[in-house]
Amino acid sequence: MSRHQYAMVMDLNKCLGCQTCTIACKKLWTDRDGTGYMYWNNVETRPGLGYPRQWDRIGGGWKDGSLQPSPLPTMDDYGHAWEYNYEQRLYEGKRQPVMPSPEPKSGCNWDEDVGGMNADANYFFYLPRICNHCTYPACLEACPRKAIYKREEDGIVVIDQDRCQGYRYCIKACPYKKIYFNEVTGKSEKCIFCYPRLEKGEVNACAAQCPGRLRFVGLLDDPESPVHKLVLVHKIALPLFPEKGTQPNVFYVPPFNPPKIGNYGKSIQEDPRVPLDYLTYLFGPEVRDVITRLEAELKKQQEGGRSEALQLLIGRDAETRYRIRPQLVQIQV
Amino acid sequence: MSDKINPKKPFSRRGFIQTAALTAATLALPGCSRKEKPVLSMLTGDFDPLRTYPYRGWEDFYRKIWTWDKVVRSTHSANCTGSCSWKVYVRNGVMVREEQAADYPRINADLPDYNPRGCQKGGCFTEYVYSPQRLRYPLIRTGERGEGKWRRASWDEALTLVSEKLLDNIYNYGPDTNSFFSVIPAMSPVSFCAGSRLAHYIGGVFLSFYDWYCDLPPGEPLTWGVQTEACECADWFNSKYIVLWGSNISQTRIPDAHFAYEARYNGAKIVCISPDYNASATHADLYFRINPGTDGILALGVAKFLIDQDLIDAPYVKEQTDLPLLVLAGSKRFLRESDLKKGGKEDIFYFWDTKQQHAAPTPGSMGSDQKTIQLNGADPALTGTFQVQLANGKTAEVTTVFELLKKELSQYTLDKVAARTGLPAHEIELFAKELGTRKPAMIIHGAGTNHWFHNDLINRSFILLVALTGNIGKNGGGFNHYVGQERIWPEQGFFKLAFPETRKKQRFQNTTLWSYVHSTSKDPHLYNGKPIEWYIQESVKNGWMPLWPKNGKKPRAFIVWRANYLNQAKGNEILESSLWKDLDLIVDINYRMDTTALYSDVVLPAASYYEKVDINSTDCHSYIHPFGKACEPLFESKTDWDIFRALAEKMAEVATKKGLKPFHDDAFDWTRDFTQLAHDWTGKGTIQTDEQAVNFILGNAEETKGMTYQQIQQKPLRFIATDPESWNSDIEQGVAYTPFKHQADKKRPWRTLTGRQQFYIDHPWYIDLGEELPTFKEPVEEKYPLYWNTPHGRWSIHSTWRDHRAMLRLQRGGPIVYMHPDDARKRGLQDNDWVRIHNEVGHCVCRLQILPGEKPGRVTMYHGWEKFLGFKQGGWQSLTYIKIKPTQLIGKYGHVNFRLNYWGPTGNNRDIKVDVEKAKV
Ligand code: SF4
Ligand code: SF4
Ligand code: SF4
Secondary structure, eight states, X not given: OOSSOEEEEEEGGGOOOOOHHHHHXXXXXXXXXXXXXXXXXXXXXXXXXTTTTTGGGSOOSEETTEEOOOOOOOHHHHOOOOEEOHHHHHTBOOOOOBOEESOOSOOTTTTTTTOEEETTEEEOEEEEEOOOOOSSOHHHHHOTTOOEEEOTTTOOXXXXXXXXXXXXXHHHHOTTOOEEEETTTTEEEEOOTTHHXXXXXXXXXXXXXXXXXXXXXXXXXXXXXXXXXXXXXSOOOEESXXXXXXXXXXXXXXXXXXXXXXXXXXXXXXXXXXXXXXXXXXXXXXXXXXXXXHHHHHHHHHTTOOOHHHHHHHOOSHHHHBOOOHHHHOXXX | OOOOOOTTSOSSTTOOOOOSSOOGGGSOOTTOOOSSOOOOOOOOXXXXXXXOOSOGGGGHHHHHHSOOSEEEEEOOOSSOTTOOOEEEEEETTEEEEEEEOOOOOOSOSSSOOOOSOOOTTGGXXXXXXXXXXXXXXXXXXXXXXXXXXXEEOOHHHHHHHHHHHHHHHHHHTOGGGEEEEOOOGGGOHHHHHHHHHHHHHHTOEEEOOTTTTTOSOTHHHHHHSSSOOOOOGGGGGGOSEEEEESOOHHHHOTTTHHHHHHHHHTTOEEEEEOSSOOTTGGGOSEEEOOOTTOHHHHHHHHHHHHHHTTOSOHHHHHHHBSTXXXXXXXXXXXXXXXXXXXXXXXXXXXXXXXXXXXXXXXTTSTTOSOSOOOXXXXXXXXXXXXXXXXXXXXXXXXXXXXXXXXXXXXXXXXXXXXXXXXXXXXXXXXXXXXXXXXXXXXXXXXXXXXXXXXXXXXXXXHHHHHHHTTOTTXXXXXXXXXXXXXXXXXXXXXXXXXXXXXXXXXXXXXXXXXXXXXXXXXXXXXXXXXXXXXXXXXXXXXXXXXXSSSTTOOOOEEEEESOOHHHHOTTHHHHXXXXXXXXXXXXXXXXXXXXXXXXXXXXXXXXXXXXXXXXXXXXXXSEEEEEEESSSOOTTOBOHHHHHHHHHHHHHHHHHHHTXXXXXXXXXXXXXXXXXXXXXXXXXXXXXXXXXXXXXXHHTSTTTTTOOHHHHHHSOEEOOOOOXXXXXXXXXXTSOOOSOHHHHTTOOOOSSTTSSBOOOOOOHHHHHTTOSSOOOOOOOOOSSSEEEEOOOOSSOBTTBTTTOHHHHTTTTSSOEEEEOHHHXXXXXXXXXXXXXXXXXXXXXXXXXXXXXXXXXXXXXXXXXXXXXXXXXXXXXXXXXXXXXXXXXXXXSBTTBOOBTTTBSOOOOOTTOEEEEEEOOO
């Protein structure tokens, strides 16, 4: 078990679905050969297909103390990284419109803003996802080569790019499907929680660049960190699919959409535009308490009172949102 | 919550390192109430990767990726209201990535800061710089226009060709046959000025953009006498009631949306009014799924409720608006001094002073000697009918604008409004009540409502709501419109650089009118029984709107830079087959081959946003920050500044070679000696480089006096003051900028005919068309069943990033039209089908996405798609045509006069309708 654990809290009520995090991550880490289709950070509309398609339904993780089976997602499940032949149209006089290739049938953000219907009322929200840097990483356990490890100083889970043999058991084992195979290098790759940045005291690219300012980063075990406060003091952030057994270290402040038409002023318990069962599916049964708590806090503020939890979620500046402690977690390798 | 994980009973035989420090496993974490803990299998070998790992040297692999040689601050010039400061990272001479600079200074400790500003598009601009679309060399067309056949030319050859043509036109057809189009100075004023200076010195016609793109809210010049005034976005946080009306901030205000959602956590309520359940609606407390085109009636219904329930701020209304002003019952004209006294002024107006029981002149109107609107103890009546004695001796009945307004509003009963908007009556009532009581309250306004034909009426109705409730001129309140980066803060410095001999000596032209008249456009509708041509003729004849070139001539040369005219043009097919054909020289200056470049004759490669020196500002924030050269302009490209300087030099050279005599330009009595053009253009040699041009602007504006380019390369700087000629509030330390404090606090007159927020426009055309007051008019009648909605979206800034591979991969790879499942079912359409969208104007073929959030009866395609990408046929503008609203052609009415991008007909497009069918492909 690591001595410290970096964690991230994402407040889904502030997410814009803008994918700046996705691009921040992509341009920094996966702008190399073999990485075109992979998004270590992705943002998906919920309810929805997800990326890769149906990742939440195909298996992996722990049950009764053992790893659960899962198929490997196909390229269609991830979505191809389309290429475009601009030259023929723009410079060669061929007159063919520029078209994506291969023909689009699926994609990493294919069902953006679609969501679900609830008695005629549409509902959706965005779910940004990175590797959860789990306390009990199923990926780590599945690797026969022991090339995946949890950094002892900060709990970040990484794949040794020298020792990985590309067996891909980790991809199957991860219930969040947050490991991707690089066909060019023959290695599996995943989110590294931006350890090179954290080591220099800079917060993760996806957090630093998030204009929604909804990501909070720090050590879960540091009582001063915003993640500690949100998860353990205010108790308004929950992990995704807790029953998959890996104990994620990424937490979410669950979303509440506006009431359905005609129900203005009704409590979320009476009129959940997003069905509470769906939220329970994602975040476990505790979500009901958390949503109720959040709603009460919001009411307090909107009636002129003050909520410490919401004041923290406002996250007025980077100093409030992030507490990166490179000195504390330093280790002699 | 869960039972604790017991650290004394480790679940695997490996045990845990027990350290003094807390570890994740010892914390009582939510969602971990499983009784069963995973049992990690027995590991062979001598290490346990869950505890420790012996081979960590490889970690440098990723560390090395996050390295660079150089960081340069720059930004984007895409007509994006965002205006975000970015750091560009350069490694081995290649621009590898960018990251928000995130160093905007903070306004005060309570307000959330502006960092980081930037979106996903800004985060991958570097990819454009090296993309196949990037223009590398000057090109001259060899095939048909738009065919994409070119030959590479030298700069010398290309510039000579352009120079000769421009000079020929001037001498043979007149300087007004050379037309210049470039948008939005604020996004890169130096680049803008490079070309505007050339237009200025050669007498060319400079075309408008903000009205043409329908981003100008015409209700603002009408009501307030300004172009657009809005608070900076940090001020949203000061609000207690935020109404998102036609503005999908999660998509279109990505760097600023957080202020609204954070304001909510700070106690504001958010109302979202939009036909589609969208990415901003999900954040609202109250969501109104309004019928398209009915926003105006909702606003007027709410106004009626506010007045009926006495939820108005009467002292504010009496002092700050024209609602107490007197109107003659017969003529419907304001009561003027000229009515009461022989030789009286046309621009002095009256209210009924209840204390003195007489009609008293309002202070602060255009003709008033008083430069204040302070009432000095008078108490204007809001209601009532009164008798006044006219100069001709007769008595006349007068009443107040407020009385007339009440009469106008009486038709907008709750039931009628509910029925027309499709909203529940009791929720409209709750909304009105909250708008009247939660203060400060603001409307964040966008293109969703501004792009309708009756946008002026819609604007005026919305402004009315925040005026009645006394919210304008107060932090956290107001009507705040953000569409396009229209406003340049250091305005006076900019004007001096852009049009050195002053704007009086420049030919300006409203583009909507220019494009309509110089093409085969034909609006089939009649307005009060007359075709729009009648109104255009009258307007031009009366000198209300200019129409260049004069005397029925056609424009001959068209120079486009920093813009994508053809792709973005309403009625694009109509223009392509007429106006475009008549032009005999089209020059496009660009860093990428966009649709306009593709359909040009000469294409000149420009430096990208990361290879130039310039500045950038927006009404979304109160800072200035620069463009910088992360690399020298790539390939053979040059900065816009250098391109136009080279063009000026080449024209001078050609003029000298040909021995051209100076040209006398009668319009301005200006003798233009083109052999001296380069000398003139560089300000007699004083402004040679773009950095000098930046410093010229900074040094000549109140907002930025004392700043230099080098300083703002270090850090964005907040404006130090505002020029009272240009702005309506001061910049105050520690306070977010909000407009109209000069009026609300300092009691300075509004910039209107009456010196007040003017809801009553007594211009004869307004009276004839029944629009003297805000009223509701139905969208323009069109035959087809589905509204064609082409809003701004998250994936592009207009056409920029529409053809960007990294962005396309996060969408569906090409243009998509969104349709409600019911509409799709009715037409037998499936998700991802190829569909043909058509109306009597034209058609296009693209893919369908079924979207339950879309409103039935409407289809949406986010705008800006390049015509060459993803459409099997046509494009998104193939279905639109230019439709001019007569009321927007007026001029010479007090504060309502033609001014470039301030007042002139808008290129609206929301009323267009279409049908959709399965395409045969
Ligand atoms: S999310 Fe998946 S890849 Fe990441 S640590 Fe957990 S199991 Fe491993
Ligand atoms: S950058 Fe932030 S706001 Fe945008 S999608 Fe990612 S998490 Fe959401
Ligand atoms: S495109 Fe606009 S919002 Fe995005 S980073 Fe650039 S300036 Fe900011």
